[in-house]
Amino acid sequence: MTDKINDSNNFNNIHNAKTDIENSKTNSLNHNVAVKLINGDIADGIVLLSDNNSLRADNTLKESINQLINDWKNSKFELHDRLIIAGHKEAENINQNIRNYMKENGALKGPEYSILISGAESKKYANYMAGDRIVFQTNDKDLQIQNSEFATLVSIDENKFVAKTDTGEDISFDLNKISFKHGYATTVCNPQTAVKKDVYVLHNDGVGIESSNISMIGNAEQVRLYYNVQATKNVANLIEQLSTAKTDSINSKEENNDVQANEVRQYQSAQNYRKNDYYSNSEEELQKLRDAIVDRAETIARDLLGDPNERLSRHGRIRWGDHGKIQVTTEGKYAGKWYDFSTGEKGDLLSLVQRERGYSFFEAKEYLKSIVGMSNVRQQYPRYAMTNxxxxxxxxxxxxxxxxxxxxxxxxxxxxxxxxxxxxxxxxxxxxxxxxxxxxxxxxxxxxxxxxxxxxxxxxxxxxxxxxxxxxxxxxxxxxxxxxxxxxxxxxxxxxxxxxxxxxxxxxxxxxxxxxxxxxxxxxxxxxxxxxxxxxxxxxxxxxxxxxxxxx
Structure with a gap:
């Protein structure tokens, strides 16, 4: 079913071929939608989407996902021009369903490799074949790739994967060094490395359009927003949820200002990053990054640590490991902080990135900036000598x-x-x-x-x-x-x-x-x-x- 403010049912018209003039109008409209959302004019932004037949409501989350996937299959755009934005669990579901469709229709070729992505007991794997879409989860200076950059696998074997990035570069990478996952649907987008023409957003109870993803809407030729009435009753409720999410984000930043300002001073003193980091920016920019990563604490933690231990996790306090040894706080005064109960280590997300990825302070900043949409494209950075x-x-x-x-x-x-x-x-x-x-x-x-x-x-x-x-x-x-x-x-x-x-x-x-x-x-x-x-x-x-x- 379609929920359109003026009650007309023309959602399927978005499948029609558009002329260049119509594309120009669409781009302008999507840009206006993005501007409205960024400025907090949620209602006006949603009205524009609705007037453009780009708002879709279904009874259940499952129906929304099925409709989104069906629209994705019928898209007139090339595979590398399509992007789906969704929450973590929904993105996993969508990735698996689309991959099954691709495999059944012969779009994936050659041998299939299965990579274990969780413990041996749970036996959770990710399967890859030539033709699969992937998104990188790491920065690499030598390969010239950034975290959240998309590519298509060209060939694979147990020694190396070969892929073509969406910028047209052919790269060969070692599985021991480069982290990646399926890239049909994703939760994190870097608008500087992932400009897409056809964007699908799945909204489920407040999760969907996040601040770093809004610019993706402005750059697209076609945008569709899907929600389900079980989690979002109607358009008014959708506007309310998106408005509340933005207000919570602002409050969270204000609540953490004093704590994080003190952390900035401590970290500057301890790391002396101005001396070591040639590309180091001002304290103001670092503070902006810390504010931004607090809002994305759960997304960043999942990107670093994988799926959490749902049984031991609580609202605002998410745990990882069989015994919940690592906790990341995502709500309240200490949002963005982590603690390892097995070692007593603790810190903010900058230090967690350094620990889990083995990055320098500068590399950790670039990784986080790419997630929140602050990163410079193809910026070069030095690697410092090991001191162990x-x-x-x-x-x-x-x-x-x-x-x-x-x-x-x-x-x-x-x-x-x-x-x-x-x-x-x-x-x-x-x-x-x-x-x-x-x-x-x-x-x-x-x-x-x-x-x-x-x-x-x-x-x-x-x-x-x-x-x-x-x-x-x-x-x-x-x-x-x-x-x-x-x-x-x-x-x-x-x-x-x-x-x-x-x-x-x-x-x-x-x-x-x-x-x-x-x-x-x-x-x-x-x-x-x-x-x-x-x-x-x-x-x-x-x-x-x-x-x-x-x-x-």
Whole structure:
């Protein structure tokens, strides 16, 4: 059903072909809608959408999603010119439905790769094939990509994905380094890198048009807004919800001014960012960024940490991890703050980005600016040298030397499975570590690249038994290793960094299992050898490989 203020039912007319003159008028109208919404004239903006047959109401959220997807399928615009904006759960639903449609109609080609995006117990995967739309979740200077930038996959294999960005650039990237997800529907838009002609907005109980997404409407040739009467009774209620959301945003900024001004001073003193950051801007700009990210706290946290623990989360306090170890506050005086109950660490979202993504302070700012729509396009930035005692000297060595050391470690390490295993103490410790995680080996199928080693921790100057998983490149050559330092009880060692990667990780993977002829033709990519082993242990068939890239 269509809810139009003047009660006419011409919503389907938006499918009609438009002349250049009509397109010009539409662009002007959409620009006016965006201006109205930005200025807080919600009612006038919604009236303009309604008068342009761009407002759609359905009975339920499911009906709204179905109608949106159907309109998307019938769009006259190219795939890369379409964009759907929705809440997190709705975006996941839409992405899956559209992807199924694309696959059934032959738009996706070649082998399918399945990447584990949550713990082994929940077994939540994201599947990718050539032809899939993706959106990047990271900035990369070398590849010239920004967070929230869209692309289409051209080809994929277990070593690299090749994609064409919407700006026309062909890029090849390593799964160990670049974070991405399906990009048919998204929650976060960077209007500087994602100018789209055909925009669909799903509004559900106050979630839909956010401040950083409004400019997407102004740049589009065609815009449609969908809502459901279960969550939004009528147009008046829609206007009320959008107005309330904007008022809450303003109040939230005022409430956090004193707290965040103090944080700015503390962070400037601690990081001395004006000295180190060549592109550093004024305190006023940093304050604007902090205000903006408070309004998007939940979106940013989900982008960094994935799906939260719904069972342990409460309104305004969202928890992540099986035991809810990380909490992010999204409402009230402390909105935008996080706390890790397992380590006692805490801070604002800038520090969380640095911790989770391994970014410098400047890189963290650029990442957050791209999410809230403040980022400069293609801005270059320096990368500062690592200062970790363990890695500083190591990173200065030539790559060939690093690989040779890893290959030598492979020869010196002990077998922990198979018919001819080593019985030495450190191998027994590694087996105990795996058994504690519920992992046992099938002698006939276990990978020979999983071993037990003895490694030196340069900070404590002590040797530790270590579970080592060796990674190979596309030629089958060992190039890198992922190591977990252990204590004699078979638990992770109590040192500052107990999981590390050495050698050349880019383009290499740890092979856990290879598919048999009767197994499904699918490749599952997990983060870490233990997670991949748990998947094999649970009986999953197919190629199972693990990413060896670990931030230390």
């Amino acid at each position: 005692n363990d890695s500083q000297q190591y990173t200065q060595q030539p790559e060939s030397v690093k690989i040779a050391k890893v290959q030598n470690l492979y020869e010196l390490s002990s077998k922990i499975h198979g018919y001819d295993i080593d019985k030495n103490p450190h191998a027994e410790v590694v087996n105990k570590y795996l058994e504690n995680r519920g992992i046992t080996f099938d002698k006939s199928t276990a990978s020979s690249d999983l071993k037990a080693s003895i490694l030196l921790d340069t900070q404590t100057r002590e040797n530790y038994p270590a579970f080592t998983a060796f990674a190979r490149n596309s030629k089958g050559e060992i190039t890198g290793v992922q190591a977990v330092y252990l204590n004699l009880a078979g638990d992770k060692a109590n040192i500052s960094i107990n999981r590390r990667s050495f050698g050349k990780i880019s383009g290499s993977f740890i092979t856990i299992a290879k598919r048999n002829a009767n197994d499904p033709n699918i490749t599952i990519i997990a983060e870490g050898a233990e997670t991949a082993l748990s998947l094999q242990q649970s009986g999953i068939k197919g190629n199972i490989i693990a990413s060896a890239g670990i931030r230390i």
